[in-house]
Amino acid sequence: MDPAARVPAPVVDPLTVGTAFVKQYYEIMYKRPEHLHRFYHEISKVGRVGEDGVMRDFSTFQGIKKVLETLSYGDFKSAEITSYDIQESLSGSFLLVVTGFFTLNEIHRRKFTQTFFLAPQENGYFVL
Numbered sequence: 001m002d003p004a005a006r007v008p009a010p011v012v013d014p015l016t017v018g019t020a021f022v023k024q025y026y027e028i029m030y031k032r033p034e035h036l037h038r039f040y041h042e043i044s045k046v047g048r049v050g051e052d053g054v055m056r057d058f059s060t061f062q063g064i065k066k067v068l069e070t071l072s073y074g075d076f077k078s079a080e081i082t083s084y085d086i087q088e089s090l091s092g093s094f095l096l097v098v099t100g101f102f103t104l105n106e107i108h109r110r111k112f113t114q115t116f117f118l119a120p121q122e123n124g125y126f127v128l
Contacts, residue, residue: 018086
């Protein structure tokens with residue numbers, strides 16, 4: 001048996017992953033929304049509820065990039081994260097749920113909940 005096969009995978013602290021992801025994701029959303037698509041991969045899926053109340057799924061890297069570009073992050077001022085919970089999942093992945101408020105202008109706040117499935121990749125995680 002190959003000795004490397006017996007070495008357990010490094011243990012990754014879920015809280016460390018969740019804290020780093022939340023900080024980076026919402027900072028990019030605020031400061032550089034044109035780069036938000038970089039958290040995703042070709043096999044990722046994004047679900048968004050339209051103005052008509054219907055949930056639509058978007059897939060492929062270019063499809064996700066296109067839908068993220070159409071969202072009004074230009075009016076986005078900040079995200080106040082009130083809580084997040086991260087749980088380990090299959091094969092080194094994590095399920096992350098984030099709740100809080102988006103501030104869209106000086107007086108308008110909108111409550112939000114976002115769920116992410118973070119899958120491992122060579123240098124970290126991507127949103128699956």
